[in-house]
Amino acid sequence: MVAQLIAHIEKQVTLSAEDKAFMEELLAPTLLNKKQFLFKAGEPCRARYFVLEGCLRLYITNSKGTDQMIQFGINNWWITDYMSFKSKKPSVFNLQAVTNATIIAINEAQQEELLTKIPQLERYFRLVLETAYGASLMRFNYIFNMSGEERYRFFSNLFPDFVQLVPQYLIASYLGVTPEFLSKVRAKKV
Amino acid sequence: MVAQLIAHIEKQVTLSAEDKAFMEELLAPTLLNKKQFLFKAGEPCRARYFVLEGCLRLYITNSKGTDQMIQFGINNWWITDYMSFKSKKPSVFNLQAVTNATIIAINEAQQEELLTKIPQLERYFRLVLETAYGASLMRFNYIFNMSGEERYRFFSNLFPDFVQLVPQYLIASYLGVTPEFLSKVRAKKV
DNA sequence: GTGTTTTCTTAATCAAGATTAAGTTTTTTG
DNA sequence: CAAAAAACTTAATCTTGATTAAGAAAACAC
Numbered sequence: 001m002v003a004q005l006i007a008h009i010e011k012q013v014t015l016s017a018e019d020k021a022f023m024e025e026l027l028a029p030t031l032l033n034k035k036q037f038l039f040k041a042g043e044p045c046r047a048r049y050f051v052l053e054g055c056l057r058l059y060i061t062n063s064k065g066t067d068q069m070i071q072f073g074i075n076n077w078w079i080t081d082y083m084s085f086k087s088k089k090p091s092v093f094n095l096q097a098v099t100n101a102t103i104i105a106i107n108e109a110q111q112e113e114l115l116t117k118i119p120q121l122e123r124y125f126r127l128v129l130e131t132a133y134g135a136s137l138m139r140f141n142y143i144f145n146m147s148g149e150e151r152y153r154f155f156s157n158l159f160p161d162f163v164q165l166v167p168q169y170l171i172a173s174y175l176g177v178t179p180e181f182l183s184k185v186r187a188k189k190v
Numbered sequence: 191m192v193a194q195l196i197a198h199i200e201k202q203v204t205l206s207a208e209d210k211a212f213m214e215e216l217l218a219p220t221l222l223n224k225k226q227f228l229f230k231a232g233e234p235c236r237a238r239y240f241v242l243e244g245c246l247r248l249y250i251t252n253s254k255g256t257d258q259m260i261q262f263g264i265n266n267w268w269i270t271d272y273m274s275f276k277s278k279k280p281s282v283f284n285l286q287a288v289t290n291a292t293i294i295a296i297n298e299a300q301q302e303e304l305l306t307k308i309p310q311l312e313r314y315f316r317l318v319l320e321t322a323y324g325a326s327l328m329r330f331n332y333i334f335n336m337s338g339e340e341r342y343r344f345f346s347n348l349f350p351d352f353v354q355l356v357p358q359y360l361i362a363s364y365l366g367v368t369p370e371f372l373s374k375v376r377a378k379k380v
Numbered sequence: 381g382t383g384t385t386t387t388c389t390t391a392a393t394c395a396a397g398a399t400t401a402a403g404t405t406t407t408t409t410g
Numbered sequence: 411c412a413a414a415a416a417a418c419t420t421a422a423t424c425t426t427g428a429t430t431a432a433g434a435a436a437a438c439a440c
Contacts, residue, residue: 058327062335070330082324092331115313122312123305129319134272136326137248140260141282143333144366145252148397167417176334181397183419338427357387371427373389387436394429400422407416 001029004052005104008076012127013120022117027104032056032097038105045084045091047105051077054101055166058093059173069173072098074162078128098166148177149185191219194242195294198266202317203310212307217294222246222287228295235274235281237295241267244291245356248283249363259363262288264352268318288356338367339375 002024009015015023029052032038039045041061049056056073058081070093073079084091085108106114115121142151152175156163163171172182192214199205205213219242222228229235231251239246246263248271260283263269274281275298296304305311332341342365346353353361358376359369367375 060331060335068331068334070327081327082320083328086320086324093327119309119312122309122316126312126316126319129316129323130272130276133319133323133326134276136323136330137260137271137283138273139330140326140333141250141258143330144258145250169417178398179418180399180420184397184421187419359387368428369388370390370429374391374427377389381440383438383440385436385438387434389434390432392430394427396426396428397424398426399424402421403419405416405418407414409414410412 001052001102002027002104004076005050008050009121009124012124015118015120019118019120023114026110026113027106029102029104032101032103034097034100036097038095038097038103039081039084039091040094041092042090044088045081045093045095047107048078048080048082048085048111049073049095050104050106051075051079052102052104054103055098055162056095056101056103057098057170058095060093067094067173069170072162072166072170072174078132098170143176148175148181151175152177152182152185191242191292192217192294194266195240198240199311199314202314205308205310209308209310213304216300216303217296219292219294222291222293224287224290226287228285228287228293229271229274229281230284231282232280234278235271235283235285237297238268238270238272238275238301239263239285240294240296241265241269242292242294244293245288245352246285246291246293247288247360248285250283257284257363259360262352262356262360262364268322288360333366338365338371341365342367342372342375 005027006015006020006023032054038047038049038056051073053075056079057069058071058073058079059067059069061067071079073095079095081091081093081095083089084093142154146154152171155171155175168182168186169179172179175182177185195217196205196210196213222244228237228239228246241263243265246269247259248261248263248269249257249259251257261269263285269285271281271283271285273279274283332344336344342361345361345365358372362369362372365372
């Protein structure tokens with residue numbers, strides 16, 4: 001299953017047979033049960049996580065006690081709290097499995113080893129982050145320039161399967177609307 | 191002035207004297223006049239830009255014809271449209287100087303040369319992007335969990351000088367409110 | 381330094397979506 | 411499979427902040 005991560009890396013940089021063997025030896029997939037936490041707010045985030053299968057969510061519990069979705073993590077995406085992982089300070093976020101999931105976690109020690117032995121990975125992670133950051137700039141555009149209804153229709157058009165897969169109230173939160181409002185929009189069935 | 195960029199890089203990675211000399215030779219600062227564009231929507235973004243002095247803005251003109259701020263670029267920050275720069279496709283954004291500004295532009299050819307001769311820069315850019323992406327996740331938190339008024343008070347508390355420096359309607363747009371609303375909030379003077 | 385453009389303010393009206401409060405359906409669990 | 415928990419729906423009321431429309435004040439340009 002580490003092969004899936006290796007394949008993802010090889011889309012960006014070249015890996016020798018040794019590199020790959022080293023990765024296979026160092027890394028192993030982890031199975032997560034639905035609702036299992038990787039870390040909770042108040043704890044530091046100790047790794048970066050690559051999603052092989054299933055769905056994770058990064059969210060924050062706000063001052064009113066309601067959960068706000070920040071980011072979904074699905075197939076072949078990295079998800080983590082970079083701030084906390086880097087600083088080793090407690091995270092303000094929670095990272096939880098939405099469905100049963102398979103991930104590869106890379107903690108600090110493993111990251112050190114990997115980046116030392118396979119320096120091309122610096123480039124790989126740079127490219128991954130450029131894509132993620134670019135996508136997040138587009139998300140600001142959607143948030144500010146579309147209504148809640150438009151955001152939902154756009155999103156469910158882009159990820160029709162995903163919308164079926166995770167609870168609606170998580171989609172609502174990710175889009176910045178209430179579940180009640182989303183329900184109303186869906187009922188229109190335009 | 192390239193020294194300022196070098197200093198920024200040396201906070202993250204080690205550069206040899208040759209590395210620095212090479213950078214000084216390859217790169218040069220560019221002066222921008224207030225309102226000058228680096229690229230407009232429809233044109234590809236051909237470089238990444240490091241702000242030495244002054245302020246840039248990345249914004250998008252929406253379907254109603256109004257401008258929506260996406261990102262400010264100030265002192266020691268990188269700003270670009272990574273999507274467009276990477277794909278060479280037209281950008282949907284505009285990148286413009288808000289004030290007179292001094293920047294260092296790194297185009298694709300220069301980037302190639304730099305990353306080949308100074309491979310540590312891969313790591314530097316990775317770290318820069320982790321910070322930027324981490325900050326953008328926090329911005330989603332602020333957008334979703336704070337009212338427009340709270341966002342303004344929080345922002346102007348965090349960057350009191352900056353709020354004085356750029357037109358209010360740009361701050362309003364960045365925070366996702368209208369200039370009229372921001373004016374009302376400021377009038378309260380609580 | 382005066383005319384023009386840009387920016388900011390005030391105030392009335394309006395709308396998108398939140399809140400509240402049940403009630404219903406679906407899923408999970410023992 | 412029955413009870414409990416989780417997820418979804420409906421509808422009435424309410425609120426934040428948008429829109430519209432002037433007008434005032436700064437900033438710029440000739």
